[in-house]
Amino acid sequence: MSGLSRFLSVLRCFTEAKANWTVPELAEAIGVPASTVYRTVRELVAQGFLEPSTEAHYRLGSAFIEFDRMIRLTDPLVKVGSPLLRDLVAEVRHPCVAVLARLYGDRVICAADERYDGAELPTSYERGRPMPLTRGATSKTILSQLPGRRLKKLLADADADAPAKLSGELAAIRKRGHCITRGEVDKGLVGIAVPVSNSELAISASLSLVVSDATLDERLERRLVLLLVSAADLLSQALRRLA
Amino acid sequence: MSGLSRFLSVLRCFTEAKANWTVPELAEAIGVPASTVYRTVRELVAQGFLEPSTEAHYRLGSAFIEFDRMIRLTDPLVKVGSPLLRDLVAEVRHPCVAVLARLYGDRVICAADERYDGAELPTSYERGRPMPLTRGATSKTILSQLPGRRLKKLLADADADAPAKLSGELAAIRKRGHCITRGEVDKGLVGIAVPVSNSELAISASLSLVVSDATLDERLERRLVLLLVSAADLLSQALRRLA
DNA sequence: ATCAAATTATCGTTTTTTGATAATTTATTG
DNA sequence: CAATAAATTATCAAAAAACGATAATTTGAT
Numbered sequence: 001m002s003g004l005s006r007f008l009s010v011l012r013c014f015t016e017a018k019a020n021w022t023v024p025e026l027a028e029a030i031g032v033p034a035s036t037v038y039r040t041v042r043e044l045v046a047q048g049f050l051e052p053s054t055e056a057h058y059r060l061g062s063a064f065i066e067f068d069r070m071i072r073l074t075d076p077l078v079k080v081g082s083p084l085l086r087d088l089v090a091e092v093r094h095p096c097v098a099v100l101a102r103l104y105g106d107r108v109i110c111a112a113d114e115r116y117d118g119a120e121l122p123t124s125y126e127r128g129r130p131m132p133l134t135r136g137a138t139s140k141t142i143l144s145q146l147p148g149r150r151l152k153k154l155l156a157d158a159d160a161d162a163p164a165k166l167s168g169e170l171a172a173i174r175k176r177g178h179c180i181t182r183g184e185v186d187k188g189l190v191g192i193a194v195p196v197s198n199s200e201l202a203i204s205a206s207l208s209l210v211v212s213d214a215t216l217d218e219r220l221e222r223r224l225v226l227l228l229v230s231a232a233d234l235l236s237q238a239l240r241r242l243a
Numbered sequence: 244m245s246g247l248s249r250f251l252s253v254l255r256c257f258t259e260a261k262a263n264w265t266v267p268e269l270a271e272a273i274g275v276p277a278s279t280v281y282r283t284v285r286e287l288v289a290q291g292f293l294e295p296s297t298e299a300h301y302r303l304g305s306a307f308i309e310f311d312r313m314i315r316l317t318d319p320l321v322k323v324g325s326p327l328l329r330d331l332v333a334e335v336r337h338p339c340v341a342v343l344a345r346l347y348g349d350r351v352i353c354a355a356d357e358r359y360d361g362a363e364l365p366t367s368y369e370r371g372r373p374m375p376l377t378r379g380a381t382s383k384t385i386l387s388q389l390p391g392r393r394l395k396k397l398l399a400d401a402d403a404d405a406p407a408k409l410s411g412e413l414a415a416i417r418k419r420g421h422c423i424t425r426g427e428v429d430k431g432l433v434g435i436a437v438p439v440s441n442s443e444l445a446i447s448a449s450l451s452l453v454v455s456d457a458t459l460d461e462r463l464e465r466r467l468v469l470l471l472v473s474a475a476d477l478l479s480q481a482l483r484r485l486a
Numbered sequence: 487a488t489c490a491a492a493t494t495a496t497c498g499t500t501t502t503t504t505g506a507t508a509a510t511t512t513a514t515t516g
Numbered sequence: 517c518a519a520t521a522a523a524t525t526a527t528c529a530a531a532a533a534a535c536g537a538t539a540a541t542t543t544g545a546t
Contacts, residue, residue, distance in 0.1 A: 002501080002502060002503090002534085003286050003502080003503085004250055004286040004287065004289075004290050004292075005286075005290070006534090007247055007250075008290055011310070014313060014317070015313070015317075016313065016316050016317055019313075019316075019317035019318075022492090023492080023493085024492095032535095032536095033535080033536050033537080034536095035493095035494090035535080035536055035537075035538085036534080036535060036536065038492090038493060038494075039494090039534080039535090042493085042494085043246050043247040043248075044247065046247075047247050047248070047251050048347060048348055049247075051445075052445055053444060053445050054443050054444050054445055054486065055491095055492095055544080056491075056492060056493090056544095059317065059318065060310060060313055060314050060317065060318065062314075062345065062347045062352045062354060062371075063347075064307060064310040064311050064313075064314055065311060065314060065352060065354060065370065065371040066347075066352060066371045066372070066373060067254070067303060067307040067311075067371075068307050068308060068310075068311035068371055069369065069370060069371025069372055070257060070258070070259065070262075070303055070307075070371075071303050071305075071307055071308060072371075073259050073262075074257070074258075074259055074262035074302065074303065075262075075302065075303065102305065104291060104305045104306075104309075105291055109305045109308060109309060111305060111308060126312065127308065127312060128308040128309045128310075128311055128312025128313075128315075129309070129312055130309060200297050201296060201297050202294075202295055202296050202297055243297065245503085245532080245533060245534090246533080246534085249503090265523090266523080266524085267523095275504095275505095276504080276505050276506080277505095278504080278505055278506070278507085278524095278525090279503080279504060279505065281523090281524060281525075282503085282504090282525090285524085285525085298513085298523095299513095299522080299523060299524090
């Protein structure tokens, strides 16, 4: 373990399940002597990535909040997309969650989301939560835009269950311009996604709406696809203006 | 330069003013050979802290979004405070911004904020933005809770303009239980802050409201102080329950 | 003030980083 | 599609930093 990964092995211990760690616990968990972890933690605290918590415990530090703000202020997709998501859910006038997602290593991450006022959809998609690469409209729509070589390498690492079936689906998305999946991510929910890309900014993302399966009839589905296509168009235009 | 600071010297280059960097630019800016920066950037990209942007440029990566979510999910102050801020601004029924802030190195950072629906106050306080340690009600209220030795060291490093005056003000905050400052941070705005602390969780923070000076009469001011005190009380109770 | 636990300091050894340069890959353009 | 330039990675010996066992110190709670 060396370089950055030394620090990440500590930071990745801090999860929802266990958000408070002592140094001996960390040392045990990552299999490294405590004296080394004391040094590592000291550096992380000095830079604000960890902070002292209750008696000899540590928690994630505010530096992440600071850098997250910098992303909100500067990332083209987030900056341009966030206000657009607000407009989108307002136009939908139906319980839904709108999501802007992008590739994140071998997964997909939601970079911005917006909930229709008061909607109580139990969706897994949530800003900052990594999601599987090959399931759901949001992810598949991102994959459908990747250049062949990149896609092949990604899928090889992720060893998808049915690569042939998947590549057929991706071709269909490229052809139709959108993707609809039912219950692939969350039971009882439907995802409708359209591609968002800008090669100049090296962005390949997707814009999606999650709605309850039970309340979605054909008419509404058509309307949502249209709204998404038009929102994605606006988004692409705005991105082009930034580039 | 070594350890974590090697990576931070790169990450800190990414600002609102310049959010896109090439490796040679970074090398020039931090005074290190390009071959070294190529290696550093490669590690940061591998961990998701940077990502490739338009032609040979890099921008901040989604890992910050992921860790920020982890903070929202696990940090006691943020987790408990965020819904409380929403309730607070709703009860205020007056254009305002509510802010939860804490110490962040030699500055203060806003860890959660909430804007009264539609309020257009041009306030500097914003989630994730570091603010000066010795100016404004939000910061002074945090300082007023620190143990003497800690405070002295902080102020020594920050070399405050008028330490005597400041320590008088801090004593007054401890006595009154709140702090009101006018135009110390933003011209034409007033900050009203109350302390939030929980020694078990090693939290010393402040809860504040920012309102326009012009619209604030004595009656409203009294009401806001009362609302803040009661919200801080709820917050402290909730924190105690967590500990 | 005392005690236990947490944290930092020490130091020879081992490992990693460094930076100049060469080799390779990638993107662009005629 | 070849040619070119730019970006990126690989190489390698010297220099620097990290390691980890242990000792010393600090901190926090009686």
